[in-house]
Amino acid sequence: MFRLSSMSQIAKSSSPPVVCAALIVVLCLLPGCGVGPQAEFKYRDSTHKLIGDAQKAMTKTLQEGFGTPHELVAWEKFPIGYGGAKGTVSGKPAADSASSQLLTVTFEGDATNTMVGAPLLWLTGARASQTSVADTVAHFDPKTNQLKWSGMSLPAPVSGDKFVIGFGEHLKQGRAVYMKNCMHCHGVSGDGAGPTADYLSPRPRDYRLGVFKFTSTLAAEKISRDDLHRILKHGIPGTYMPSFLLLGEKETRSVIEYVRWLAVRGEFEKRTDDDLAEFSVDALEDTVKKAAATYDAAKKSGETPAKGMTLGQAMKEARESFAKFQSDELAGAIEDTATFLADAWTRADADESVILPTVSRVVDEATSRERGRLLFMSDKTKCYTCHGMLGKGDGLATEDFWKKPGSELMYSRRGLHDAWGNPLRPRNLTLGQYRGGRRPVDLFRRIYAGIKGTPMPGFGKTALKDEEIWDVVNFVMSLQFQSTQPPNTGSGQMAAAETKHSK
Ligand code: HEC
Ligand code: HEC
Incomplete structure (x- = not known):
């Protein structure tokens, strides 16, 4: 089960906000994914405090960009190991001109031989823009690199079209590992508020600030995958964070991607809320308070000022200025934040980000x-x-x-x-x-x-x-x-x- 929501579909789907310029793939897997039916991502308080339209825009953006625990969305811009074998169509075997469903392909990395039945997703070419396409792998022969797929036959893929098989499998595995082993402390949303969190000191980490404590990276950088790996293997001594030595390597790697993904989602929400702060109930109350103070001061000094502002008036003004912000700036702000986060999480794994002492340890004497x-x-x-x-x-x-x-x-x-x-x-x-x-x-x-x-x-x-x-x-x-x-x-x-x- 695999549904592609192409950019154009999302852009068309209704009014803004638009999560734009991103390949967004909905990874749906309801049964057997270890996610209880009630599991849902919670929104931050700062999202709940936005005025109606701003809140709607915010929750819609999060839904489109990240989905729900049942239906994860892979926003390809982010450096998350979603998983999958990427390849390119290199031609069509001459012997089989009758069937457009047989192709010669080349894979970027290792193509697994367990691909039969796996979802095949088109990244470029005519099929990529067809939202109703739901192709699967029917057969793959690693010797000849011939791939047979099943699905509706038109529009036919051509040489150069890019595709991915089993996209998102790694992240979905990470979600399953997380829901089983981490959720009860770190919470479904990674907010550090799982059912057992209140009994623990220190509290489980809330990933949503995108901040992690025990890193090997420079002060301005995020935590690296290696750091997360080390923490999972050793736990955090003196705290309730256990070690997960018994998790297999692939499971460990997958849950690391899921933690990164939750951290990106959480920080994306926080930063966008900050951008929208002037459209929050708190900001409105502040405006009204300030207007009242100005009114009082003017009155005291003997003037006859115009009436102070009511909350209703402030709300009306905020609604109007939000409408303008939404049409002029919101998409850009979202894109900027996403780019910022994508860069930061990419840099976290760069060699230059790791702190390496320039001199070896001074003799301990x-x-x-x-x-x-x-x-x-x-x-x-x-x-x-x-x-x-x-x-x-x-x-x-x-x-x-x-x-x-x-x-x-x-x-x-x-x-x-x-x-x-x-x-x-x-x-x-x-x-x-x-x-x-x-x-x-x-x-x-x-x-x-x-x-x-x-x-x-x-x-x-x-x-x-x-x-x-x-x-x-x-x-x-x-x-x-x-x-x-x-x-x-x-x-x-x-x-x-x-x-x-x-x-
Ligand atoms: C029994 C509760 C508990 C469970 C289960 C748990 N953690 Fe933690 N975790 C904690 C606590 C408590 C901390 C904070 C320790 C501190 O602040 O020093 C923490 C911190 C972390 C951190 C932050 C490290 C840093 O440098 O800031 C990460 C990442 C993490 N946990 C990942 C996981 C993952 C992944 C799982 C599941 C495989 C998991 N935890 C399971 C309690 C738990
Ligand atoms: C402003 C207060 C402050 C200053 C100044 C400070 N520390 Fe800390 N330090 C802390 C706190 C708070 C923690 C615990 C952080 C945590 O685990 O969340 C800590 C933790 C540590 C740890 C434990 C690391 C670990 O892995 O558990 C060491 C070691 C340490 N500090 C050394 C130092 C040294 C050496 C200096 C001076 C060069 C220093 N600190 C200056 C507040 C401070």
């Missing part, structure tokens, strides 16, 4: 650890303000109140929070348990790029040279073997630093 300790206590890094003098994760930052990012509001709890708004303790480094991997190079990367989605900043390139990072790594790794004595030489530096921080 007392002098190196001492240099590391001084750096840990220095104002250059301020590690101690979070991790504490003894590295126990109880620095002064854990006692302060902090502002919510991008807002003037304070968190109601003392201490640090992560990008998802959850309270977060700096790691107790004396336990020697590291969530992002315990190899020295893992710690190097943690310190070089920081921990994404958390207040721990990166120190590479700017604050610390690579040699210095190694010194800090050596010091940090020694903390688990230290007694409870302060690692102080009596220089008074720590006391000075402590005083300074507490103002």
